[in-house]
Amino acid sequence: ELLFERLYSRNSYHIRLLxxxxxxxxxxxxxxxxxxxxxxxxxxxxxxxxxxxxxxKKLLVDGLTLLRNILQR
Incomplete structure (x- = not known):
């Protein structure tokens, strides 16, 4: 849950790592x-x-990949 909460950041570096x-x-x-x-x-x-x-845009692709992984399950 902590990792998901940190996604509310505006720091693109942190978001990429998350x-x-x-x-x-x-x-x-x-x-x-x-x-x-x-x-x-x-x-x-x-x-x-x-x-x-x-x-x-690159991070958007990474985020959409994560979202796809979650929704496919």
Whole structure:
């Protein structure tokens, strides 16, 4: 939950690191069995909105990849 809460940052470096970490975690079945992914969808969407405003296209792709991983499960 802490990682998802940090996605509300406007620091693109931090967001990139969080996306990388969360993408790795999204490959672990336990991540979904404890409903962590449900909690984080709002945070990921908020981060995507922030990145769009900041015109961070590469990070938008990373965030959309994470969101896709979450929604496909």
């Amino acid at each position: 996306f990388q970490c969360l993408t790795l975690l999204s490959e672990v079945p336990t991540f979904f069995s404890h409903f962590h992914s449900v909690y984080g969808i709002d945070s990921v969407i908020a981060a995507l909105n922030t990145l769009q405003q900041m015109n961070q």
